[in-house]
Amino acid sequence: MMKINTFKNGLRQLDKANRVLKLSEFKMERLRKPEKIVSVYFPVEMDREGKKIFHGYRVQYSNVRGPYKGGIRFHHQVDMNEVMALAFWMAIKCAVVNIPMGGGKGGIEVDPKKLSEAELERLSRAYVRAIAHDIGPNIDVPAPDVNTSPKIMAWMVDEYIKIKLKTSTFAEASADRQNSKLKTEEKNRLLGTFTGKPVEKGGSLGRTEATGRGGFYVLQALLEEQKTNMTVAVQGFGNVGYYIAKFLNEAGFRIVALSDSKGGIVVNNMEKDSFNPELVLSCKKEKGTLASCYCVGSVCDLENGRTISNEELLELPVDILVPAALENQITGKNAARIKAKIVLEMANGPTTPEADEILHRKKITVVPDVLSNSGGVTVSYFEWLQNLNNEQWSEEKVNQELKKKVVSAFIDVFKEAKKQGTDMRTAAFVLAIRRLTENH
Ligand code: NAD
Numbered sequence: 001m002m003k004i005n006t007f008k009n010g011l012r013q014l015d016k017a018n019r020v021l022k023l024s025e026f027k028m029e030r031l032r033k034p035e036k037i038v039s040v041y042f043p044v045e046m047d048r049e050g051k052k053i054f055h056g057y058r059v060q061y062s063n064v065r066g067p068y069k070g071g072i073r074f075h076h077q078v079d080m081n082e083v084m085a086l087a088f089w090m091a092i093k094c095a096v097v098n099i100p101m102g103g104g105k106g107g108i109e110v111d112p113k114k115l116s117e118a119e120l121e122r123l124s125r126a127y128v129r130a131i132a133h134d135i136g137p138n139i140d141v142p143a144p145d146v147n148t149s150p151k152i153m154a155w156m157v158d159e160y161i162k163i164k165l166k167t168s169t170f171a172e173a174s175a176d177r178q179n180s181k182l183k184t185e186e187k188n189r190l191l192g193t194f195t196g197k198p199v200e201k202g203g204s205l206g207r208t209e210a211t212g213r214g215g216f217y218v219l220q221a222l223l224e225e226q227k228t229n230m231t232v233a234v235q236g237f238g239n240v241g242y243y244i245a246k247f248l249n250e251a252g253f254r255i256v257a258l259s260d261s262k263g264g265i266v267v268n269n270m271e272k273d274s275f276n277p278e279l280v281l282s283c284k285k286e287k288g289t290l291a292s293c294y295c296v297g298s299v300c301d302l303e304n305g306r307t308i309s310n311e312e313l314l315e316l317p318v319d320i321l322v323p324a325a326l327e328n329q330i331t332g333k334n335a336a337r338i339k340a341k342i343v344l345e346m347a348n349g350p351t352t353p354e355a356d357e358i359l360h361r362k363k364i365t366v367v368p369d370v371l372s373n374s375g376g377v378t379v380s381y382f383e384w385l386q387n388l389n390n391e392q393w394s395e396e397k398v399n400q401e402l403k404k405k406v407v408s409a410f411i412d413v414f415k416e417a418k419k420q421g422t423d424m425r426t427a428a429f430v431l432a433i434r435r436l437t438e439n440h
Contacts, residue, residue: 003077004328004352006085012353014088017429020420027437034084036060040130044123047116054108056127060140061087061103064436067138068104069094069377071145071196072127072156078107082327086145089348089370090377095432097374097409099381104140106131112147124152125159132163137192137388143380144196146238146326150208154201157194164190185390192387195380204383206398207376212243213399214375214406215346216251218367219320221410222342228252231270231318233340235259235310236325237281237290240346240373244322245277253320257313258290261325264313265290267305275305315339323350330355338364345369360423368425370432371406371413378405 011032018028038058043051057080060068070090073083083105091103108127112120134140144153188202197203206213223230232253234245237260245255254274257266265280267273279295287293294305314321314334321340323329324347330338332354343359343366345351351359351366359366379402386393393401417427 003079004331005081006327006349007081007088009328009349009352010085010088013425013429014433016353017426017433020422020426020430021433023433023437031433031436034059034061034087035063036134037080037084038131038134039080040127042126042130044119044126046119054110054123054126056106056108056130057083058106058131058134058140058142059083059087059104060134061105062091062436063102063140065091065095066100066102067136068140069101069143069380070103070105071143071376072106072108072148072152073145074108074110074112074123074147074152076109076111078109083107085327086348091436092429092432093370093374093377094381095435096370096413096428097378097405098412098435099378099405101141101377101381101384104142105145106142107145120152121155124155128156128159129163132160135160135193137189137384141192141380141384142194143376144239148196149239150196150198150201150203153194153197153203157191157197157201160193161187161190188387188390192384195383196376197383202383202387204379204386204393204398205395206402207379207383208239209243209247210379210398210402211240211346211373211376212245212247214378214402215240215244215322215344215372216247217375217403217406218372218410219248219342219344220251221407222365222367222414229254230320231256232320232322233257233266233313233316233318234322234324235264235313235329235350236323236347237284238324240376241322241324242277242281244324244344244346245275249274249277256318257308257316259308259310259313259325260284260290262289263291264308264310265294265305266308266313266316267294267296268303270317273304320344323347326350328352330359332358335359336362338362340364342367344372346373348373356423356425366423366425368413368428370428371409371424374409375402375406378402 087105094101191202283293296304315337317339320342327349330351335355335358
């Protein structure tokens with residue numbers, strides 16, 4: 001199957017927003033191009049086969065509002081168009097949620113499932129050595145994305161700090177200082193080069209759950225905090241998919257279907273049952289697959305559910321569909337068969353522009369990725385602030401501030417959509433591009 005050019009889709013969303021904005025051709029040309037593209041080929045020592053060369057990317061799209069910010073993806077299908085699209089959406093997202101950060105994204109073409117833990121660590125460290133000149137707390141601040149985790153961020157930041165400690169200016173500066181407190185502060189500042197770190201390595205409380213939690217707050221704001229017992233299907237049971245399923249289940253929504261890259265599961269009784277995401281996760285960890293993890297309430301039982309393909313999951317008659325896996329899942333080919341009333345985009349770019357038109361005609365509400373998954377980068381921003389200011393916020397404070405940020409972004413986008421008579425994605429882009437281009 002031919003891979004969809006995801007970056008072109010991003011540019012079509014931009015063009016659509018410009019029907020409202022009517023920017024000059026120069027401003028549009030600036031928005032259509034990333035500021036810098038870093039493409040690196042670097043060797044990694046494998047356990048058995050000697051050294052292998054890997055291809056990594058870092059795209060720095062825009063820093064007009066602050067340092068570049070965005071995750072690093074490990075996936076065998078990562079390519080330049082995908083990373084450019086993801087970096088572009090990060091620039092839009094940070095502006096939508098109104099944090100002083102720009103847009104960036106990174107990736108390595110690799111199937112991490114085929115690597116041992118030691119190879120994964122060497123790969124992560126080698127990538128950091130290859131891009132070290134281009135990142136830093138005030139330059140570009142990476143974070144986790146698909147197939148990267150807090151543990152990987154810990155390896156990466158450790159490698160970065162090692163490199164910095166070796167550079168002469170930093171070494172001289174440190175040698176001059178007798179005061180060890182100052183050294184610690186400098187190290188903490190360098191920790192701010194990566195976010196999504198484990199808490200004990202300078203991470204923020206609440207970061208791991210933040211993307212799912214933020215999506216939950218946005219949905220609550222859309223539904224005005226009232227409706228529960230609505231049915232939900234979640235595509236993608238990784239970090240983001242797991243937490244949104246967990247928070248929704250805890251709030252009384254019913255999780256009737258879940259999936260990962262190998263396929264999905266659905267409850268047999270769609271009228272009554274809900275998967276228990278926590279039990280499903282521990283079952284999946286034990287069995288290595290979602291299939292047969294039909295955990296409802298406190299019991300996992302083969303009678304409770306059945307397997308389902310990812311395509312079927314998207315077309316289930318549910319109230320809320322949550323794509324939380326990869327791009328281009330709802331396309332011109334299947335959009336007409338989507339039956340959900342709300343699509344809450346937790347993945348980046350799950351809906352193509354063709355699908356957007358069809359869903360709009362079907363009066364399905366699409367809550368766009370640049371709004372609904374902005375909780376992750378928001379708490380990454382809080383983590384960065386904590387590192388720079390040598391602070392540790394309580395989880396309560398993180399969650400309160402997160403809620404304030406994403407709910408206020410939701411209100412801005414919702415009002416803009418009403419004012420312009422557009423869908424929420426176009427409204428979010430209009431709002432973000434105004435913020436990105438004013439005074440620039
Ligand atoms: P992850 O690696 O933790 O999980 C990805 C999940 O998707 C896995 O369960 C995987 O099996 C599943 N998957 C992969 N291909 C699939 C397919 N074709 N069909 C169904 N499931 C499939 O990654 P994540 O961090 O949860 O990211 C998921 C999405 O959310 C991505 O689009 C990512 O860019 C976006 N996102 C992540 C964050 C974050 O903080 N991690 C923030 C914002 C947006």
